[in-house]
Amino acid sequence: SLHIIFINVQKIVCFDDYFTTSQHTGHVIVQELEILKPQKIELSCIISDIPNNPTHIIGYWKKNGNEIENSKQTVYKVDKQRFIFKRIFNIQVNDLGNYSCIFSYLDKQEQVTFLLKVPVMKDKRDKPIVSYVGDSVVLDCKIKRMPNTWQWYKSNGTEKVLINATADPMNYKILLEKNVTKLTVLNLTEEDAGKYICSAVFEIKSSESHVYLKVLSLIEPLKPFIGITIEVVILVTLILLYERYGRSRNDSSVDDSSGTDGRRTRQRNLVH
Amino acid sequence: MPSTTVTSLGYTPPDGGWGWAVVFGSFLSIGFSYAFPKSLTIYFKEVQEYFSVSYSEIAWVSSIMLATMYAGGPVSSILVNRYGSRPVVMVGGLMVGVAMVAASFGTTIMHLYICVGVIGGLGLAFNLQPALTIIGKYFLVKRPMANGLAMAGSPVLLFTLAPLNQFLLDNFGWRGSFFILGAIVLNCCVAGALMRPITITAKPPANQSGGDDDGAVGKTDPQARAGCLARVNKLIDLSLFKHRGYLIYLVGNVVMFFGFFAPVVFLAPYAKHQGTDEYSAACLLSIFALVDMVARPGTGLVSNTRWIRPRIQYFFSFSVAYNGACHLVCPLLPGYTGLVVYAVFFGLAFGMVCALLFEVLMDLVGAQRFSSAVGLATIIECGPVLLGPPISGALVDIFMDYKYMYFACGVMMLVPGLFLFIMNFFNYRWLKQEEHEKKREELPMGSARELATMEETKDSEQNIKLNQEKQLTDSDNKEP
Numbered sequence: 001s002l003h004i005i006f007i008n009v010q011k012i013v014c015f016d017d018y019f020t021t022s023q024h025t026g027h028v029i030v031q032e033l034e035i036l037k038p039q040k041i042e043l044s045c046i047i048s049d050i051p052n053n054p055t056h057i058i059g060y061w062k063k064n065g066n067e068i069e070n071s072k073q074t075v076y077k078v079d080k081q082r083f084i085f086k087r088i089f090n091i092q093v094n095d096l097g098n099y100s101c102i103f104s105y106l107d108k109q110e111q112v113t114f115l116l117k118v119p120v121m122k123d124k125r126d127k128p129i130v131s132y133v134g135d136s137v138v139l140d141c142k143i144k145r146m147p148n149t150w151q152w153y154k155s156n157g158t159e160k161v162l163i164n165a166t167a168d169p170m171n172y173k174i175l176l177e178k179n180v181t182k183l184t185v186l187n188l189t190e191e192d193a194g195k196y197i198c199s200a201v202f203e204i205k206s207s208e209s210h211v212y213l214k215v216l217s218l219i220e221p222l223k224p225f226i227g228i229t230i231e232v233v234i235l236v237t238l239i240l241l242y243e244r245y246g247r248s249r250n251d252s253s254v255d256d257s258s259g260t261d262g263r264r265t266r267q268r269n270l271v272h
Numbered sequence: 273m274p275s276t277t278v279t280s281l282g283y284t285p286p287d288g289g290w291g292w293a294v295v296f297g298s299f300l301s302i303g304f305s306y307a308f309p310k311s312l313t314i315y316f317k318e319v320q321e322y323f324s325v326s327y328s329e330i331a332w333v334s335s336i337m338l339a340t341m342y343a344g345g346p347v348s349s350i351l352v353n354r355y356g357s358r359p360v361v362m363v364g365g366l367m368v369g370v371a372m373v374a375a376s377f378g379t380t381i382m383h384l385y386i387c388v389g390v391i392g393g394l395g396l397a398f399n400l401q402p403a404l405t406i407i408g409k410y411f412l413v414k415r416p417m418a419n420g421l422a423m424a425g426s427p428v429l430l431f432t433l434a435p436l437n438q439f440l441l442d443n444f445g446w447r448g449s450f451f452i453l454g455a456i457v458l459n460c461c462v463a464g465a466l467m468r469p470i471t472i473t474a475k476p477p478a479n480q481s482g483g484d485d486d487g488a489v490g491k492t493d494p495q496a497r498a499g500c501l502a503r504v505n506k507l508i509d510l511s512l513f514k515h516r517g518y519l520i521y522l523v524g525n526v527v528m529f530f531g532f533f534a535p536v537v538f539l540a541p542y543a544k545h546q547g548t549d550e551y552s553a554a555c556l557l558s559i560f561a562l563v564d565m566v567a568r569p570g571t572g573l574v575s576n577t578r579w580i581r582p583r584i585q586y587f588f589s590f591s592v593a594y595n596g597a598c599h600l601v602c603p604l605l606p607g608y609t610g611l612v613v614y615a616v617f618f619g620l621a622f623g624m625v626c627a628l629l630f631e632v633l634m635d636l637v638g639a640q641r642f643s644s645a646v647g648l649a650t651i652i653e654c655g656p657v658l659l660g661p662p663i664s665g666a667l668v669d670i671f672m673d674y675k676y677m678y679f680a681c682g683v684m685m686l687v688p689g690l691f692l693f694i695m696n697f698f699n700y701r702w703l704k705q706e707e708h709e710k711k712r713e714e715l716p717m718g719s720a721r722e723l724a725t726m727e728e729t730k731d732s733e734q735n736i737k738l739n740q741e742k743q744l745t746d747s748d749n750k751e752p
Binding site for chain 1: 456
């Protein structure tokens with residue numbers, strides 16, 4: 001539970017199948033609940049330590065920013081310090097969203113928001129996975145909570161096409177392993193490129209994530225390869241030619257320094 | 273002043289001119305040798321998923337590459353002794369290039385072990401040893417500076433290869449990246465082309481006036497030993513194992529390498545363990561690399577001065593001990609600022625040791641035997657270099673705390689540092705004594721020598737006489 005100035009937020013739940021995280025920025029408190037199954041949830045806001053200690057406060061609920069009808073109530077003190085403001089919600093597929101308890105005292109208003117949603121796959125997938133024609137590639141998805149099952153789709157523009165690995169085992173293999181799924185695409189062609197969507201199916205709703213696949217032809221890496229190889233050959237040739245040119249110039253002039261070298265070496269030895 | 277081992281080169285190294293181009297070539301070769309295996313780790317995750325193997329199986333690729341690079345030292349030395357640096361480096365560059373291209377078509381992880389690990393590692397070995405050897409052939413007076421500059425290739429290339437590899441991975445996947453890296457690594461051939469063999473114009477001093485010590489080029493053991501040992505000795509100088517300074521260097525280094533690389537490997541994980549985010553942990557490594565980059569030529573410059581150069585062995589043992597001190601202090605430093613301070617000091621220490629590592633070896637055995645010396649040294653150091661990080665990792669796993677690993681590494685560097693310091697103190701003394709004796713022996717045979725010995729015996733006789741007189745007078749005085 002958290003204590004921020006004078007708001008203490010808790011939830012009392014009738015059934016399990018949810019997980020929460022909370023964050024607060026300044027006076028706005030947000031609590032995230034990951035809902036896996038349709039269920040009834042009681043959201044409660046416990047408020048304490050209001051200045052001037054009023055006898056009662058007025059509160060109401062909002063769903064997705066809109067005030068819920070007939071949710072306004074007067075809340076009386078439970079004991080000397082606290083007000084408890086709660087409501088039971090029946091959460092089905094369409095009921096996922098933001099729920100807020102808002103209460104006012106004197107001329108101030110405070111709000112606590114509960115975010116009810118399916119578990120989300122948060123890792124950023126903006127970089128495409130690169131593979132080559134004729135090769136195979138493994139695309140994977142991970143999620144924190146275990147879904148009922150996983151499904152893979154390929155996106156064709158706006159449409160999603162389900163990938164059926166059993167119907168097409170030459171091209172696809174799907175591995176399902178609790179929190180992780182892996183799609184292996186075999187015998188890649190250029191049409192296999194595009195957006196792939198993995199869907200974690202929970203009882204209440206599915207959670208989706210996507211990954212982009214790029215399929216390159218074998219010529220693509222060949223271009224920088226040839227470029228760099230040519231550069232290396234040119235440099236090596238230049239260096240060796242420069243050396244040969246320098247040597248031919250030196251050979252034409254008299255150059256016999258063996259005597260002086262020996263003497264210099266001896267002198268150096270003595271100095272050391 | 274304690275004398276350094278005589279060069280026994282038989283000629284005066286140019287100490288400049290084309291030598292600086294050679295330094296640049298060595299810079300590239302050394303850079304690729306050390307940085308290439310480390311930078312390949314960027315591809316590990318994708319290759320691991322492609323072949324469906326565990327992380328430790330993929331990490332073997334880098335380990336095999338590093339191990340082969342070190343173990344291939346003697347082979348490289350033999351080839352350099354025979355053919356010179358240039359052909360060996362160029363062949364090495366070609367080998368790594370072909371290895372990477374072959375690896376890009378690999379179908380199993382074993383493919384990668386062999387191509388990248390064995391062939392690639394051998395190619396890098398053919399780059400490292402010759403690059404170090406040729407510096408000794410081109411430089412004498414400015415050699416520490418040249419060594420420092422050339423060794424700076426490692427951090428500079430790591431700094432460049434790491435983001436380049438990431439860029440290649442993002443655009444070409446791991447196969448295309450290996451293919452293109454095969455071409456990039458061919459630049460080692462350019463480095464090899466720069467390593468012009470030095471033209472030795474001086475002749476061995478057989479007919480010149482006596483007084484030259486063993487300055488003959490390519491002199492081998494005069495004892496005629498038959499059999500394969502003699503043949504091996506022709507390829508690679510095994511008499512080095514009788515060289516006192518070399519043995520001291522080996523013992524010190526073998527222990528030191530156990531604790532040398534592990535702190536680098538664990539810097540980022542330790543930071544993350546302390547709670548810093550990934551980006552700040554990566555920044556630590558960048559700080560470390562930048563300080564390292566500057567420290568290496570800086571150390572070269574400092575060790576070239578006339579105060580340090582004669583005592584360069586002490587400087588090396590100081591830098592090893594300083595490393596140890598850094599690691600011992602590290603767990604005591606609080607927070608991210610402490611880690612940054614540690615990264616700076618450790619970067620400096622690491623750079624110092626790396627810059628001096630081969631310079632002190634050249635100083636000990638001389639440039640002529642350096643090629644064999646470094647080959648034998650790397651194959652012996654192979655063990656601790658490879659075992660160091662896994663052992664440290666095991667320490668971390670057992671104690672679930674990084675500080676014991678840092679203490680262990682600190683001790684493993686402090687003790688060799690002190691050992692090297694003390695042993696080199698004695699070694700300098702013994703060398704001085706040996707030089708005195710040699711100088712006496714070198715006096716031309718005949719009158720002068722006999723005169724010298726006669727004088728000595730006269731002196732000692734006089735001393736005995738004086739003592740006897742003294743005793744007599746003493747006893748006289750003692751009598752009441």
